[in-house]
Amino acid sequence: MESVIPILEFKKTCVSYTKQTMAVKYVSAAIDRNTITAIMGPSGCGKSTLLRAVNLMHSLYPNIRVDGEILLGGENILSMEPIDVRRRVGMVFQRPAPFPTMSIYDNVLSGYVLNGIRLSKAEKDATVERCLRSVALWDEVKEVLNKKGTFLSGGQQQRLCIARALAMQPDVLLMDEPTSALDPIATAHIEELMQELQKEVTILIVTHNMGQAMRISSKSMFMYLGELVEYGDTAAMFSNPSDERTKAYLTGKMG
Amino acid sequence: MDNANIKNRLTKDRIVLYAVSLFAGLMAVPLLAILGEVLLRGYEQLSWSFFTEPTPTAYRAMKAIKAGEPIPGGIANGIVGTMLMLAMAALFAVPIGILCGVFLAENPKNRFSQFVSFLTDLLQGTPSVIIGIVVYIWVVVPMKGYSAIAGSVALSIMMLPLIIRSTEETLRILPASLKEAGLALGGNRARVMLRVQLPAAFGGIFTGVLLAVSRVIGETAPLMFTALGCSFIRFAVDKPISAVPLLIWEFFNDPNLQELIWGASLFLLLFVLTLNLTAKYLAKKWNQ
Ligand SMILES: Nc1ncnc2c1ncn2[C@@H]1O[C@H](COP(=O)(O)OP(=O)(O)O)[C@@H](O)[C@H]1O
Ligand SMILES: [Mg+2]
Numbered sequence: 001m002e003s004v005i006p007i008l009e010f011k012k013t014c015v016s017y018t019k020q021t022m023a024v025k026y027v028s029a030a031i032d033r034n035t036i037t038a039i040m041g042p043s044g045c046g047k048s049t050l051l052r053a054v055n056l057m058h059s060l061y062p063n064i065r066v067d068g069e070i071l072l073g074g075e076n077i078l079s080m081e082p083i084d085v086r087r088r089v090g091m092v093f094q095r096p097a098p099f100p101t102m103s104i105y106d107n108v109l110s111g112y113v114l115n116g117i118r119l120s121k122a123e124k125d126a127t128v129e130r131c132l133r134s135v136a137l138w139d140e141v142k143e144v145l146n147k148k149g150t151f152l153s154g155g156q157q158q159r160l161c162i163a164r165a166l167a168m169q170p171d172v173l174l175m176d177e178p179t180s181a182l183d184p185i186a187t188a189h190i191e192e193l194m195q196e197l198q199k200e201v202t203i204l205i206v207t208h209n210m211g212q213a214m215r216i217s218s219k220s221m222f223m224y225l226g227e228l229v230e231y232g233d234t235a236a237m238f239s240n241p242s243d244e245r246t247k248a249y250l251t252g253k254m255g
Numbered sequence: 256m257d258n259a260n261i262k263n264r265l266t267k268d269r270i271v272l273y274a275v276s277l278f279a280g281l282m283a284v285p286l287l288a289i290l291g292e293v294l295l296r297g298y299e300q301l302s303w304s305f306f307t308e309p310t311p312t313a314y315r316a317m318k319a320i321k322a323g324e325p326i327p328g329g330i331a332n333g334i335v336g337t338m339l340m341l342a343m344a345a346l347f348a349v350p351i352g353i354l355c356g357v358f359l360a361e362n363p364k365n366r367f368s369q370f371v372s373f374l375t376d377l378l379q380g381t382p383s384v385i386i387g388i389v390v391y392i393w394v395v396v397p398m399k400g401y402s403a404i405a406g407s408v409a410l411s412i413m414m415l416p417l418i419i420r421s422t423e424e425t426l427r428i429l430p431a432s433l434k435e436a437g438l439a440l441g442g443n444r445a446r447v448m449l450r451v452q453l454p455a456a457f458g459g460i461f462t463g464v465l466l467a468v469s470r471v472i473g474e475t476a477p478l479m480f481t482a483l484g485c486s487f488i489r490f491a492v493d494k495p496i497s498a499v500p501l502l503i504w505e506f507f508n509d510p511n512l513q514e515l516i517w518g519a520s521l522f523l524l525l526f527v528l529t530l531n532l533t534a535k536y537l538a539k540k541w542n543q
Contacts, residue, residue, distance in 0.1 A: 055439055087441035097432045101454035113450055114442025161436075168440060 005074045006030035007202045008054065008172055010228075012068035015049050015058060023049040025226040026068070031219070036194060036203040038213035038234065041223035042254055047206040050223070051174050054204065055089040056082040073171065087115065090165030090201075092175045096157035098149030098164070105145040107160055108132060111168040131163040134200075135193055155186025159193065166201070173197070175205040179212065191216050210250065214238055222246045293520045300518030305329035309487050310502060316511040326512070330519050332488045336403065336496040340482065341468055343407035343492065348414040349464055355415070356422025356460075357448060379416035386412050387477030395481055403496040406482030413474060414467035421463020425456040458541025462534045469530035473523055475500040499523050 008031040015024040024046040031037050039047045049058075054072075058064040059082050069076045077085045098107045108128045112119055119127065128145065132138040137159045141152070149160050158178055165173060179187040194203060194216050207213050213220055213234060220234040222243070230237060230246045241247040248254040304327070311319075311328030319326050355371060362368040386409050394405040433455060437447035453460075475498075478484075483495040484505060503519050506512040 057435060057439065060435070060438065082438075083441050083443055086439055091436075091439040093432055093436060095432060097430070097436050099433070099436070099451055099455075101451075101457070110437075110450070111440040111442075114437055114440050114446045116446065164440065 006071075007033040007073060008204070009071040010050075010068070011071065013050070013053060013070055014065075014067040015046070015053050016065045016067075017049075017063065023226050024053065027223075027228040029221060029228060029231050031202060031204065033202055034198050034200075035219060036198050036205060036217045038217035038220045039204065039206045039223060040208075040210065040213055040220060040249070041229075042249065043208075045223045046226040047223055048176050049226075051091075051176055051204060051206055054172065054174055055086050055091050057091075083115075087168055088170055089172045089174060090168060090170035092158070092161050092165055092173065092178045094177045095181050096154055096161050098152070098157050098160050100148065100150050102149060103146045104132075104141050104149050104152070104160060107149045108163050108167050110164055115168075127167055131167045132160075134166055134197070135159040135163045136189070137163060153186070155182050155189055158182060158186070158190060162190075162193070162197075166197070170201060173201045173203045175203060177206050177208060180208060187212070210238070222249065224249070290524070293517060293524055297517035297519075297521030300325070300515065301521065302329075305518055306334065306522075307331050310497075310505075310512070310515075312486070313509055313511045316509075316515075320511065320514075326514050330499060330502050330515070330522065332485060332497040333499040333502040333519065334522070335488050335490065336406075336482065336485065336498045336501075337472065339490065339492070339496065340403055340407040340410055340478075340498060341472060343403065344410035344414055344471065345464065345468065346411075347407065348411035348418055348467065351411075352415050352418025352467075353422050353453075353460060355419045357426065357453075359419065359423040360426035361444070361448070375416045375419050378412065379420075383409075383413060383474050384476040384480075387480035390477065391480040398493070400493075401481060401483035401495040403482060403492045403494070406478050406496065406498065409477035409481045410471045410474060413471045413477070414464075417467035417470060418460075418463055421466070422456070422460050425459030425463070426452055428459075429455055458537060462538040462541075465530050465534035465537070469527045469534070472527060472530070473500050475504055479504075 010027045010029045013024060013027045014022050016022045027050060039050065041047055052058055053066050054070060054077070056077060058066050066078060068078075070078060072080075072085065072088060077089075098104075099110055102110060105124075105128055106113070108131050109119070109124055112127075129138060129142075132141060137156060140156065141147075141160075144151070149157060152160060158181075162173075162178075179190050182190070191212060194205070197203065205217070217234045219232065220230075220237050221228055222230040222237070222241075222245070224245050230241060230243045232242075237246065238250060241250055245254070306329055308327070308329040309332040310330065311326060315328070316326045355375070359368050359372055359375075390405055390409040390412065394408050395401055398405065429452060434447055434452055437451040438444070442450070478498050478501050482498055482501065484501045485495045485497045489496055499519055499522060503516055503523070506514075506516045506519065
């Protein structure tokens with residue numbers, strides 16, 4: 001039965017920062033388990049806003065309103081406790097942000113510490129190794145686990161942040177332009193990694209880079225002025241967009 | 256016409272620059288004069304015994320002066336009292352100040368926090384002598400006597416606004432992404448504050464504490480109402496106790512001891528200077 005229920009489903013999701021305007025307007029879309037979905041669209045169209053609705057980041061700011069429903073495994077997260085939602089939905093930010101006061105080792109385990117979960121030394125070591133291996137960082141940092149995470153290069157830092165999110169074994173991983181601050185080699189590294197990761201986790205990634213969307217995602221969303229204009233198979237959307245606005249964006253006629 | 260205009264503006268620029276530099280230089284004059292005065296008059300007294308022995312009696316001092324010898328004894332009782340009271344004051348003020356600062360940084364807009372914020376400003380502007388008299392009524396009267404505790408309560412009240420503000424401001428300038436990253440991992444606000452935000456703000460908060468200490472170390476008036484003074488070295492917290500600024504005042508009032516003013520002043524000045532430079536250095540280091 002479980003495979004029938006989409007892992008994540010937006011139902012007429014709306015987000016507004018101010019009373020007058022909506023940054024995300026009536027978005028409806030269902031996302032299948034263990035897929036990578038790319039969210040594209042010009043700057044300011046509401047991609048980050050939509051993404052941040054999924055882990056209830058907006059609830060930190062009392063003025064922001066989120067309406068409609070967002071179902072996580074069939075349950076509406078808007079009526080769940082933020083803490084419970086965020087344990088199941090990890091997030092990777094645009095700028096790599098390892099906790100600056102923590103070592104690489106502690107960064108990986110920070111989710112457990114922040115949730116008040118105690119692990120034995122053996123469990124900790126195993127978790128750190130497993131997570132760093134899954135982001136292909138283990139071999140590079142296994143000798144320097146006690147160094148600060150901020151010593152690493154940008155690409156390594158971002159992989160550390162992914163490892164940190166994966167350590168909590170989330171169902172969904174949200175990534176907001178995770179490679180836009182990285183060089184092409186680090187970007188390629190992370191794209192490769194995501195292909196591996198989708199076996200364990202469903203990924204929703206905001207990207208500016210159409211090539212990236214094409215390479216990694218099976219489905220794509222195109223947003224424009226807060227609306228979800230088009231949602232479908234990536235390959236089909238790129239070769240034959242059904243909406244004029246998608247077409248204009250994909251052919252570079254829209255910023 | 257354009258050329259003349261530019262020349263004109265450059266001249267004006269230069270005049271303003273000179274004027275500003277001149278005033279900055281003038282500002283430094285009294286500062287350097289004070290330093291020079293204290294240094295010249297004080298350095299002679301600085302000896303090992305000056306830091307290890309308590310204040311001499313007026314009689315001993317008078318005898319030494321008559322015999323043409325340097326005044327015996329030192330300011331150890333004041334140094335011990337100052338350190339003891341500063342430590343206790345920090346013990347009270349640091350946790351409370353950090354908690355208030357966290358509260359203000361996390362709830363900038365509610366009514367209660369605006370009230371707390373206003374109180375903090377008010378406290379910062381309250382003359383220290385008033386704090387002294389209030390603590391006299393709150394602590395000295397109920398305890399039926401002057402004490403190191405009373406002195407440190409007065410000092411801690413003076414330190415509070417500085418610690419509150421430095422905590423609040425340091426937390427505010429941390430990137431929002433730090434807190435969001437912590438919350439995104441499922442942490443509650445208290446844990447994210449304790450494990451992520453406060454450690455990241457440690458440098459700024461520590462600098463604030465050092466500045467608060469250097470701010471109150473020279474306070475005399477509130478200690479007159481609370482610590483009173485004591486002529487021997489004492490570690491009791493419930494008895495009257497001495498402090499370096501109190502000693503300076505006592506020395507000033509006793510013709511036989513006046514020579515000691517300068518050594519004590521030099522000690523205070525160097526201590527404050529060291530604290531300030533340390534604070535600056537740490538702030539710079541942590542900001543990198
Ligand atoms: N904190 C905020 N307060 C008010 N408006 C915001 C805020 N964040 C984003 N917006 C507005 O919401 C819209 C969508 O922003 P965003 O989701 O960041 O776009 P994208 O990620 O697609 O570039 C934009 O018009 C932006 O100006
Ligand atoms: Mg964005």
